[in-house]
Amino acid sequence: MAPSLENEVPNKSRVTVVGSGNWGSVAAKLIASNTLKFPSFHDEVRMWVFEETLPSGEKLSEVINRTNENVKYLPGIKLGKNVVADPDLDHAVRDANMLVFVTPHQFMEGICRKIVGKIREDAEAISLIKGMEVKMEGPCMISTLITEQLGINCCVLMGANIANEIAVEKFSEATVGYRQNKEIAEKWVRLFSTPYFMVTAVQDVEGVELCGTLKNVVAIAAGCDLLMLFLPFYFLKHFQLLFLSNGEFGTDSTGFVDGLEMGNNTKAAIMRIGLREMKAFSKLLFSSVKDNTFFESCGVADLITTCLGGRNRKCADAFARNGGKRSFDELEAELLQGQKLQGVSTAKEVYEVLNHRGWLELFPLFTTVHEICIGHLPPSAIVEYSEHTPKFSLLEGSAQFY
Template sequence: MHPLEKVTIIGSGNWGSAIAKIVGTNTACHTDLFEPTVRQWVYEEILDNKKLTDIINEQHENIKYLKGVKLPHNVVAVSDLVEACKDASLLVFVLPHQFIHGVCEKMKGYLRPQARAISLIKGLEITAEGTRLFSEEISHILNIPCAALSGANIANEVALEQFSESTIGCQDIEVDGHIFKNLFNTAYFRVNVIQDHVGVQLCGALKNVVAVGAGFSDGLGYGSNTKAAIIRLGLLEMRKFGQTFFGDAVQTETFFESCGAADLITTCNGGRNRKVAEAFVLTKKPIEQLEEELLNGQKLQGTLTAREVHQFLSARNMQHEFPLFSTVYRIAYEGLSPENIIIDI
């Protein structure tokens, strides 16, 4: 008889809160697999002279990041990271990627033996020297296996139980895949488990670059045909990047999962990357200024990733092999005319 899995969610923003609703509901349903209480590490904030953790635990709602959506009563907000993760066997990481290292270092030594993790952090780090998956960073610091989940998942829509799909990349499909599917799969949030955890995360990063290109197209007033061409060419470059630099670790089928084509379509039709790129063409203001005006200080992932990809490709003298990625970079950072989004690709 295996001990029940003890689940901790690391992070409590918009997406983290939407996921807490799913995880809390599923752990309560699958009492043969999971302990009933789900602890959620919440970065403590004060709202109207009350601690955010107290508000969540009393009102069962994250009024700052997911207002109007009730969380299951078995989700308990905890402000102390060590207390939140103590003896945990399943860790769900859903926090900004820049905090991964510091958070994991503080968690070392407090987890249950044979613990496992899953990263819901989209993307990966790309530098001139190489690439680094966030799941690998978690796995390396904590010395535990780490899967990845990504898909066409706008947090508010998922929280409102509007149907969507997601993809889990997991090396051990039979054991870990079974557990993670039971943790996340619902009637409105359909999960498919595949082995390609690298491709799942790669898609989450590169689709934002394509969305910037789609936004340029929208700003220029081009129609659906043009955007469809940009999406198709972008998907081809995403696949080529994966197979060129990761080889057999990335499977072609992954690009037709929710983490691939579906997330790409969603991001190119909505989201902040498309929105800011459209405004860049219409206002001719710098990207940094538009970030300030439109995103409340958040950074635009698409242009940042475009720059990282450009540095990575330039170091290998391969930028000409990825014309869409390179054109997005040159329009955003080198003053190239936005019209080149269809001329140069």
């Protein structure tokens, strides 16, 4: 037993937050207020910090421990004196039985490799990470990666959670997705809930996690006026579907790629079509996914929040304003100060899954977002695109998912 565990109630849960970016820091703050409040948790919250040297020459972890603030990723917010920054990953995780993972998703495989065999056997995990790893054999959810690599159960927490708003204690909601163990889910709910952060649990890990991932793709669409160009295709496809047996409707599309400035109706339509594709995609990947999950904070609310003002939106706006001439990578570097733009990489990963499984035509919004992001879709391509006959049998077969 580690020295710090002496003289303690033996069953207290110890929490470590793996990650200390913007959202990770806010998560630590939420958790730290609850570990002080509830006797079932050990007061101290350990937070693994990927060490950086600040312009002042100081180490980030040292500054966090001295000032109680993450001066780089969450300046101006006190995390709680019981938050201890720790740059040593092995040391940070070894005593914890509650592990909160909140890093960029591309780091998770490396982190798992590093800590496997070094964590408590009774540890439980929760992932706040949005994104998935796509491999040859198919998509791999982060919660699955954690369970497979570390041999521990993993819940997820997603929701309408702009970190900076929660940091200043504006009312928000979130959703915990769990697999079987409802008691564990309730423990996570208790650890995160505060009067301004309302958390509910649903038994649908994959649904909740995919919501958190896929909404970033839709946010790019809603932020990107260029996507107006895609709507004719979408419209024609579905219209033909409805009236395939009816000769009255022509296919002339003159006039409806004119307006590039979206109205609120159009934005709402894109969000709705996006939510529908999120639901359809999730259910095609995992038959266990529940429709009602998309009514939770992780679904419709997170989608709205992200489309109204997330970082994907910010970059997509800039992308559209520059007429696609500057890449998303460039804009990301300029606008996000080191944060990652998840929608672009997720769009690519989703595209790979769709392409691999022959589902591209079922998901015109997801597909088009990726093709615009990589610059493969010039305006003129839309017209040719919209002339393709949709694969009716495929679409018909998928009606249950919509």
